[in-house]
Amino acid sequence: MRIIQKYGGSSVATIDLIRGVAKRAITAKNEGHEVVVVLSAMKGETDRLLKLAHSVTPDPSPRELDNILATGEQVSIGLFALACQEFGEKVKSFLGFQAGIKTDDQHGRARVTDLDPARIRTELAKGRIVAVAGFQGVNRHGDLTTLGRGGSDTTAVALSIGLKAELCEIYTDVDGIYTTDPNICDKARKMDRISYEEMMELASLGAKVMEIRSVELAMNYGVKIHVRHAHSQAVGTLICQEDSDMEKTPVRGVTLSVNEARVTLLQVPDQPGVAASILNVVAKAGIVVDMIIQNRSHNPEPAVEKMTDFSFTVPLPDYAKTMELMEAVSHEIGAKSVVGEQNIAKVSLVGVGMRNHAGVAALMFQALAKENINLSMISTSEIKISCVIDKKYGELAVRALHDAFELERPGDKVI
Amino acid sequence: MRIIQKYGGSSVATIDLIRGVAKRAITAKNEGHEVVVVLSAMKGETDRLLKLAHSVTPDPSPRELDNILATGEQVSIGLFALACQEFGEKVKSFLGFQAGIKTDDQHGRARVTDLDPARIRTELAKGRIVAVAGFQGVNRHGDLTTLGRGGSDTTAVALSIGLKAELCEIYTDVDGIYTTDPNICDKARKMDRISYEEMMELASLGAKVMEIRSVELAMNYGVKIHVRHAHSQAVGTLICQEDSDMEKTPVRGVTLSVNEARVTLLQVPDQPGVAASILNVVAKAGIVVDMIIQNRSHNPEPAVEKMTDFSFTVPLPDYAKTMELMEAVSHEIGAKSVVGEQNIAKVSLVGVGMRNHAGVAALMFQALAKENINLSMISTSEIKISCVIDKKYGELAVRALHDAFELERPGDKVI
Numbered sequence: 001m002r003i004i005q006k007y008g009g010s011s012v013a014t015i016d017l018i019r020g021v022a023k024r025a026i027t028a029k030n031e032g033h034e035v036v037v038v039l040s041a042m043k044g045e046t047d048r049l050l051k052l053a054h055s056v057t058p059d060p061s062p063r064e065l066d067n068i069l070a071t072g073e074q075v076s077i078g079l080f081a082l083a084c085q086e087f088g089e090k091v092k093s094f095l096g097f098q099a100g101i102k103t104d105d106q107h108g109r110a111r112v113t114d115l116d117p118a119r120i121r122t123e124l125a126k127g128r129i130v131a132v133a134g135f136q137g138v139n140r141h142g143d144l145t146t147l148g149r150g151g152s153d154t155t156a157v158a159l160s161i162g163l164k165a166e167l168c169e170i171y172t173d174v175d176g177i178y179t180t181d182p183n184i185c186d187k188a189r190k191m192d193r194i195s196y197e198e199m200m201e202l203a204s205l206g207a208k209v210m211e212i213r214s215v216e217l218a219m220n221y222g223v224k225i226h227v228r229h230a231h232s233q234a235v236g237t238l239i240c241q242e243d244s245d246m247e248k249t250p251v252r253g254v255t256l257s258v259n260e261a262r263v264t265l266l267q268v269p270d271q272p273g274v275a276a277s278i279l280n281v282v283a284k285a286g287i288v289v290d291m292i293i294q295n296r297s298h299n300p301e302p303a304v305e306k307m308t309d310f311s312f313t314v315p316l317p318d319y320a321k322t323m324e325l326m327e328a329v330s331h332e333i334g335a336k337s338v339v340g341e342q343n344i345a346k347v348s349l350v351g352v353g354m355r356n357h358a359g360v361a362a363l364m365f366q367a368l369a370k371e372n373i374n375l376s377m378i379s380t381s382e383i384k385i386s387c388v389i390d391k392k393y394g395e396l397a398v399r400a401l402h403d404a405f406e407l408e409r410p411g412d413k414v415i
Numbered sequence: 416m417r418i419i420q421k422y423g424g425s426s427v428a429t430i431d432l433i434r435g436v437a438k439r440a441i442t443a444k445n446e447g448h449e450v451v452v453v454l455s456a457m458k459g460e461t462d463r464l465l466k467l468a469h470s471v472t473p474d475p476s477p478r479e480l481d482n483i484l485a486t487g488e489q490v491s492i493g494l495f496a497l498a499c500q501e502f503g504e505k506v507k508s509f510l511g512f513q514a515g516i517k518t519d520d521q522h523g524r525a526r527v528t529d530l531d532p533a534r535i536r537t538e539l540a541k542g543r544i545v546a547v548a549g550f551q552g553v554n555r556h557g558d559l560t561t562l563g564r565g566g567s568d569t570t571a572v573a574l575s576i577g578l579k580a581e582l583c584e585i586y587t588d589v590d591g592i593y594t595t596d597p598n599i600c601d602k603a604r605k606m607d608r609i610s611y612e613e614m615m616e617l618a619s620l621g622a623k624v625m626e627i628r629s630v631e632l633a634m635n636y637g638v639k640i641h642v643r644h645a646h647s648q649a650v651g652t653l654i655c656q657e658d659s660d661m662e663k664t665p666v667r668g669v670t671l672s673v674n675e676a677r678v679t680l681l682q683v684p685d686q687p688g689v690a691a692s693i694l695n696v697v698a699k700a701g702i703v704v705d706m707i708i709q710n711r712s713h714n715p716e717p718a719v720e721k722m723t724d725f726s727f728t729v730p731l732p733d734y735a736k737t738m739e740l741m742e743a744v745s746h747e748i749g750a751k752s753v754v755g756e757q758n759i760a761k762v763s764l765v766g767v768g769m770r771n772h773a774g775v776a777a778l779m780f781q782a783l784a785k786e787n788i789n790l791s792m793i794s795t796s797e798i799k800i801s802c803v804i805d806k807k808y809g810e811l812a813v814r815a816l817h818d819a820f821e822l823e824r825p826g827d828k829v830i
Contacts, residue, residue: 015470018471049490052430053493056433056434056497057497057498057501060500061496067489067493067508068489068493074482074486077482078479078480079483081482082468083471085476085479086471097512098557119557143513144510
């Protein structure tokens with residue numbers, strides 16, 4: 001079997017851990033597999049390099065920053081290869097450009113456009129373990145690019161596709177994907193399997209085990225991913241196509257995000273194009289909007305122009321900037337005023353099974369109401385329901401929902 | 416004018432120093448020059464990386480080690496480029512492979528075999544400063560190589576050749592080439608000019624300002640080198656072809672080396688091939704011999720086979736190994752015994768003018784004799800005379816010779 005193993009920064013934080021990772025790769029090879037190992041920078045190294053760059057300038061050029069940041073993974077694969085050799089194992093390491101990882105020109109968040117892993121194939125055929133620097137590629141000019149935080153996951157999935165690997169193992173410092181954050185809810189349970197779609201919703205909502213883009217990529221090409229602990233033998237969670245073997249629960253996980261803020265424009269004229277003109281301003285400032293809700297306000301006087309309230313959430317660090325932009329927009333489009341709220345939390349239920357269970361939302365709202373938790377925004381998709389609540393109730397809401405949907409036990413919760 | 420500026424590790428040891436280096440490059444550009452900057456790793460960085468690698472294995476694979484070591488310069492050029500941008504200057508950095516520095520396959524001590532600086536030319540034409548990572552190149556397989564310690568000098572000279580630069584500036588932490596070590600002799604004087612040949616002899620003898628291979632390369636292509644202080648405006652020393660403008664002194668500098676040991680085989684049969692068989696053994700062990708002296712011993716009995724004493728010097732760290740090898744060789748070739756001496760110093764005079772001055776050796780021996788310093792070995796070349804003396808007299812010998820040849824003042828010392 002051809003296996004891609006990806007180890008994150010905390011799994012290669014020290015020389016001893018790197019030795020452990022090398023042993024793990026060698027074990028897989030000795031079991032008869034072809035093994036390609038993708039490594040992140042040693043924990044703290046990327047931050048050290050970022051700090052160095054920022055001590056030169058607050059606004060580093062993305063191209064030069066990529067040159068600097070790419071060194072972290074370069075050192076990791078070198079040390080890993082040396083550890084393998086010290087154990088008597090044949091190994092060769094490749095930088096992104098040597099591994100044929102071609103990207104577009106977007107430094108700092110480049111996308112893989114092409115893959116030519118000829119050198120990797122040659123070395124695998126020679127019976128060698130191959131180590132590849134994660135997070136990095138090369139653009140058509142021959143300049144180094146990086147794939148953004150979590151980009152090593154993308155490297156691993158891209159290589160899985162290009163090398164037609166049977167399995168992509170993502171080694172991390174947790175032993176799998178949980179129904180919710182075990183630090184918040186002690187009944188949180190590790191899942192054996194989860195679908196790509198569910199994983200994407202869980203990832204984007206705060207379960208930061210894997211980078212969302214890489215899950216999407218894996219889904220598009222059907223790459224099976226095994227998320228597991230780097231220094232434990234326990235089986236982790238398999239991320240794969242939804243299939244009949246999966247648990248039948250409508251809800252798979254509960255997530256909590258406290259890194260957003262809400263902005264509301266009150267009494268916006270309810271005309272075509274108004275929502276677009278609001279969001280255009282936000283998008284132009286490079287701010288990513290998450291939830292968007294528009295509510296018709298009840299106006300008893302039919303002669304008066306129809307008005308609506310328009311709310312959306314943005315990442316907390318962008319809150320001040322967004323409020324500033326909205327003050328201007330509000331004036332322009334004739335809204336009454338802008339109000340903002342930073343003390344919010346978003347609690348979400350995720351599950352592919354939700355599609356076929358009408359009662360999920362009702363049970364969710366009921367469980368939250370039972371704890372006297374008020375909902376200020378609700379947003380639903382096919383496999384997710386999110387509610388914005390007062391931040392102080394965040395953890396309580398997670399526990400209440402975990403209990404209500406009986407996520408601590410696998411199986412088919414009947415609603 | 417097209418200028419290559421090379422800055423060593425101590426010149427880019429901190430962010431502030433990197434800013435200073437950036438200012439310097441910008442100044443040169445504002446004076447109307449095209450500027451290519453070659454940088455070493457920040458001081459201590461290469462040692463840190465070496466230590467990391469050695470903490471994995473005492474005997475790291477040269478290819479993997481090169482991957483690790485090459486990151487030092489990669490970070491330097493990134494930070495330098497950011498500093499330039501912070502000063503509002505247009506700049507682009509290139510890794511060795513991007514700068515078209517092709518080498519052979521000898522990892523850790525690769526030689527530049529070809530240069531294709533097309534990308535550098537393009538960027539210079541756009542009015543940009545170009546930063547190039549020193550010390551590194553790429554071999555025909557696309558693997559990273561390093562050029563050995565001091566390899567950034569080689570990068571700078573190679574780029575000077577490939578780009579037909581008018582001047583190659585080597586910025587360092589001394590302000591030029593001195594007649595001798597100022598720490599030993601306070602009358603040491605900075606020279607304005609020195610020939611390639613003299614510089615090579617001075618470099619190999621311990622004046623560690625520039626790597627000897629790069630001086631040789633510069634000589635072969637007539638690249639003018641200006642060695643100067645990175646953080647001072649003072650003019651340094653120009654290394655160039657010997658010409659009529661140069662000082663007429665027969666002796667240009669005095670050097671001292673205390674890192675060698677002497678090995679002597681006593682009463683070696685004086686037959687053809689004996690010297691070769693001794694030195695073959697040493698060479699096979701990878702030990703580099705410096706001075707070699709063979710003396711016919713006076714034997715009053717003509718019937719007895721002719722005997723000779725055979726001495727040579729080796730680097731101090733190779734002394735024990737050499738003695739061990741010679742014990743075996745001595746037995747084989749029928750020498751009487753082997754004696755060694757570690758407490759030696761080699762003091763040398765260097766000067767192109769020596770060729771035309773018969774009295775240099777005589778004045779040298781006389782000056783040493785005046786201080787009661789005994790000579791145990793003498794070796795001469797066209798532009799150098801070296802004497803091995805008792806180590807404790809090393810500094811005294813340097814001062815005595817500096818005085819005797821009046822090196823403290825420029826001009827034509829008549830012997």
